[in-house]
Amino acid sequence: MQYSPFFLAALFCLLAANAQASDYFRIKVVDEATGRGVPLVELTTVNNVRFMTDSAGLVAFDERGLLNRRVFFHVSSHGYESPDGGFGARGRAFDVTAGREAVLKLKRINIAERLYRVTGGGIYRDSVLLGDKPPLAQPLLNAGVLGSDSVVNAVFNGRIHWFWGDTNLPPHPLGIFDVPGATSQLPENGGLQPDVGVDLNYFVNDAGNARATADMPGPGPTWIGGLTVLKGDDNRERMFANYVKIKPPMETYERGLVEFDADAERFNLVKKLPLDAPLFPDGHPFRAIEQGVEYVYFPRPFPSLRVRATPNDFLDLTQYESYTCLTSDSTEATPVVDRDDDGVAKYSWKRGVPAVSGKLQDQLTKSGDLKPEDVHFQLVDVDSGKLIKAHGGSVYWNEHRQRWVMIMLESWGQSMLGEIWFAEADTPVGPWLYARKVVTHDKYSFYNPKQHPMFDRENGRVIFFEGTYTNTFSGNTEQTPRYDYNQIMYRLDLADERLALPVPVYQIGDSIGESQSLQRRKAPDSVPERHRVAFFALDRKTSATIPVYSRTVKGHQQLTTVSSTDEISEPVFFALANDQPDAPATTELLLDFMQSETGEHRYSTTAITENGFRENGTVCRVWSTGRASKSSKP
Structure with missing residues (x-):
C-alpha cells in the first residue's frame, strides 16, 4: 500500500x-x-x-x-x-x-548568513519533535521532495515560479528528471518574508507528489535555463526557457526553446535549436535598458549575451548578440581577435559571434592571441589579487548600491565548487574586477547560486540568494543527511563594510594639452562619453579609509585629504593612507604630478613625464586597475 x-x-x-x-x-x-x-x-x-x-x-x-x-x-x-x-x-x-x-x-x-533549507525532507524535523510551530505549511515533507538540484525562478502572472533539475522522491532513487516546479506568493502579496522561508506549492500528480513540467521526448534528463518572462503585443505575460536533453556522461544531444502553459502548468516545445548555434538563452536572465532599448541579458556569470526583450526576438537566434572581442567571421573553433589600429582588442556587441567564455578566454590567453591587458571579463580577490575562476552565478541591478551586483561561484577554489563571491560593476559589461568571498565550504559543493531580486529588502541593502548544497564534485564521500542535494538560502547585508569594494574612478579628458579631472560614476546613465579607468577606490567610508576631496585651483582639479575649505563638499572617493600598514597587495600609491607653468595637477599610479609634469608627492593609496579592461563603455 x-x-x-x-x-x-x-x-x-x-x-x-x-x-x-x-x-x-x-x-x-x-x-x-x-x-x-x-x-x-x-x-x-x-x-x-x-x-x-x-x-x-x-x-x-x-x-x-x-x-x-x-x-x-x-x-x-x-x-x-x-x-x-x-x-x-x-x-x-x-x-x-x-x-x-x-x-x-x-x-x-x-559574510553571508545561512538562513534555512528551501527544499527536501525534514526541513524543520527537530522543531516539530520539540513541539515548536515552524513557519512552513509543510515543514517535514512537501510533495514528496527529498532533494532538488539547481533552481531557476521568475515572477510570472503575479507569483514566483520555481523550477529545479533532477529531484529525489521517497519510492525509488530514480526520481524526477524532467523539471519539477512550484509556485509561491510574493512577500508583499501574502507570502512569507524571505528571511523566514518560502512556502512552495508544487505542481503535483494525482498521488500528491511533485511531477515533471518539461517532459521533452527522448532518453535522459531534461534541464532548463534562461527562464524569461516577456510581454507580447497583447500585453500578456509569456514565460520561455531554453531546454537541453542530456546523455551520459553529461553530454547535450538536443537543445530547444519551450514556453510555459499556465493552464496545463507545463512547458511546451516551441522549436528545436541547432547544437552548433553560437548564441542561445541560458543562465539567470535580467533586463536592462540601453539607449532606450530594453534587452534581456544572460549572464554565465558575466552578462556578455543579450537580445531585445520581445517574444519574437527571444525566439529568433539571429537576433542574439554577444559582447565580444572576436571578429564577425569567428567561430568557437576558429576564433580571431578583433583589434584596432593600435593593436588593442576591440570589444563590441556583435550578432551571431561567439561570446568569449571562460574556457575560450583561457585558450586564447594561453595561445598568446589575447594579452593580459586584453582580458575584459575577469575577477580577482580584493585583498590578494589572486585570479578567481568564475564558474556560474547571477547578476541584478541593486538600488541600494546603484550598481550591478553579482553573486558568483568559483571553481577550483578552497573547495572545488563551494566558494561564493560578491562583485559589482557600473554597467552590465563592467568593469568587473574586484570580488570578496562571502560563503565558504569545507570540502563540499554549493553550486549554481541564484540571487532573488524579488526578495530584496531595505531598497536592496539586504539581498537573498540560494544554491545547491551537495557532495557532488567535492571529493567528499559523506553526504549530509537531509541537507545533501538541496537548496539552501542565504542573506547578505550590503552595508557590511567588508563588502565595500573598490569602484572605478574615471579620468575625463586624455588628449595632450587638455585639462584632466577624475570622477566616479554617480548615476546609472552618467558614465562619461570619453572615459578611462584611472584607478579604483572606495565610494563609501570604512574604518580603514580616509576621504579624498576635490577642489578647483586656477581652473584645475586638485585632490586633497584635508576638508578645511568651504568649497570642498563630499569626498570624490575613499582610499587608504599612504603609510597604511599591511596594505592589500592590490593597492598602490596615487602620485601627484604638477605642471609648474599652469599649476595643473594630474594623478596617476604610474609616472607622467610628458608636457612638463613633475612628481609633486603622493595623495593616498588606491587600488590598481589590474588586468581589467580600461573601458567601461557598453
Missing part, C-alpha cells in the same frame, strides 16, 4: 506529539552576531552519534544512555568557527537532561 506524503507527514506529527517535547534535550545553535538559529551545524558525540541542526538551528536529542549525564559534542559547520573544547578538541559539553535546553553561540566566518 502506498501512502501519500500528506498522510505520512500527519502520522509523523502525531508520533512526535505522543513522544512529547519534554522527552528531548533541546540544543539550540545560534549565530553569535544575529541570535538567529543556524541550520546545518553538525554535533557529534564521542561515540560518533551524529546530529544536524534543522532550519531553526535546533537538535532534539534523545539518545538513550546519554541522558542525565554530561556529554561532549564535536561541533562543526561550514562558514562558522568551531568552539574550543580544550586539548585540541573543537566542541562543547552539556549537562544533558530531558526537558532542558542548551544554547550554543557560534562565530560566523562567512
Whole structure:
C-alpha cells in the first residue's frame, strides 16, 4: 500500500506529539552576531552519534544512555568557527537532561548568513519533535521532495515560479528528471518574508507528489535555463526557457526553446535549436535598458549575451548578440581577435559571434592571441589579487548600491565548487574586477547560486540568494543527511563594510594639452562619453579609509585629504593612507604630478613625464586597475 506524503507527514506529527517535547534535550545553535538559529551545524558525540541542526538551528536529542549525564559534542559547520573544547578538541559539553535546553553561540566566518533549507525532507524535523510551530505549511515533507538540484525562478502572472533539475522522491532513487516546479506568493502579496522561508506549492500528480513540467521526448534528463518572462503585443505575460536533453556522461544531444502553459502548468516545445548555434538563452536572465532599448541579458556569470526583450526576438537566434572581442567571421573553433589600429582588442556587441567564455578566454590567453591587458571579463580577490575562476552565478541591478551586483561561484577554489563571491560593476559589461568571498565550504559543493531580486529588502541593502548544497564534485564521500542535494538560502547585508569594494574612478579628458579631472560614476546613465579607468577606490567610508576631496585651483582639479575649505563638499572617493600598514597587495600609491607653468595637477599610479609634469608627492593609496579592461563603455 502506498501512502501519500500528506498522510505520512500527519502520522509523523502525531508520533512526535505522543513522544512529547519534554522527552528531548533541546540544543539550540545560534549565530553569535544575529541570535538567529543556524541550520546545518553538525554535533557529534564521542561515540560518533551524529546530529544536524534543522532550519531553526535546533537538535532534539534523545539518545538513550546519554541522558542525565554530561556529554561532549564535536561541533562543526561550514562558514562558522568551531568552539574550543580544550586539548585540541573543537566542541562543547552539556549537562544533558530531558526537558532542558542548551544554547550554543557560534562565530560566523562567512559574510553571508545561512538562513534555512528551501527544499527536501525534514526541513524543520527537530522543531516539530520539540513541539515548536515552524513557519512552513509543510515543514517535514512537501510533495514528496527529498532533494532538488539547481533552481531557476521568475515572477510570472503575479507569483514566483520555481523550477529545479533532477529531484529525489521517497519510492525509488530514480526520481524526477524532467523539471519539477512550484509556485509561491510574493512577500508583499501574502507570502512569507524571505528571511523566514518560502512556502512552495508544487505542481503535483494525482498521488500528491511533485511531477515533471518539461517532459521533452527522448532518453535522459531534461534541464532548463534562461527562464524569461516577456510581454507580447497583447500585453500578456509569456514565460520561455531554453531546454537541453542530456546523455551520459553529461553530454547535450538536443537543445530547444519551450514556453510555459499556465493552464496545463507545463512547458511546451516551441522549436528545436541547432547544437552548433553560437548564441542561445541560458543562465539567470535580467533586463536592462540601453539607449532606450530594453534587452534581456544572460549572464554565465558575466552578462556578455543579450537580445531585445520581445517574444519574437527571444525566439529568433539571429537576433542574439554577444559582447565580444572576436571578429564577425569567428567561430568557437576558429576564433580571431578583433583589434584596432593600435593593436588593442576591440570589444563590441556583435550578432551571431561567439561570446568569449571562460574556457575560450583561457585558450586564447594561453595561445598568446589575447594579452593580459586584453582580458575584459575577469575577477580577482580584493585583498590578494589572486585570479578567481568564475564558474556560474547571477547578476541584478541593486538600488541600494546603484550598481550591478553579482553573486558568483568559483571553481577550483578552497573547495572545488563551494566558494561564493560578491562583485559589482557600473554597467552590465563592467568593469568587473574586484570580488570578496562571502560563503565558504569545507570540502563540499554549493553550486549554481541564484540571487532573488524579488526578495530584496531595505531598497536592496539586504539581498537573498540560494544554491545547491551537495557532495557532488567535492571529493567528499559523506553526504549530509537531509541537507545533501538541496537548496539552501542565504542573506547578505550590503552595508557590511567588508563588502565595500573598490569602484572605478574615471579620468575625463586624455588628449595632450587638455585639462584632466577624475570622477566616479554617480548615476546609472552618467558614465562619461570619453572615459578611462584611472584607478579604483572606495565610494563609501570604512574604518580603514580616509576621504579624498576635490577642489578647483586656477581652473584645475586638485585632490586633497584635508576638508578645511568651504568649497570642498563630499569626498570624490575613499582610499587608504599612504603609510597604511599591511596594505592589500592590490593597492598602490596615487602620485601627484604638477605642471609648474599652469599649476595643473594630474594623478596617476604610474609616472607622467610628458608636457612638463613633475612628481609633486603622493595623495593616498588606491587600488590598481589590474588586468581589467580600461573601458567601461557598453
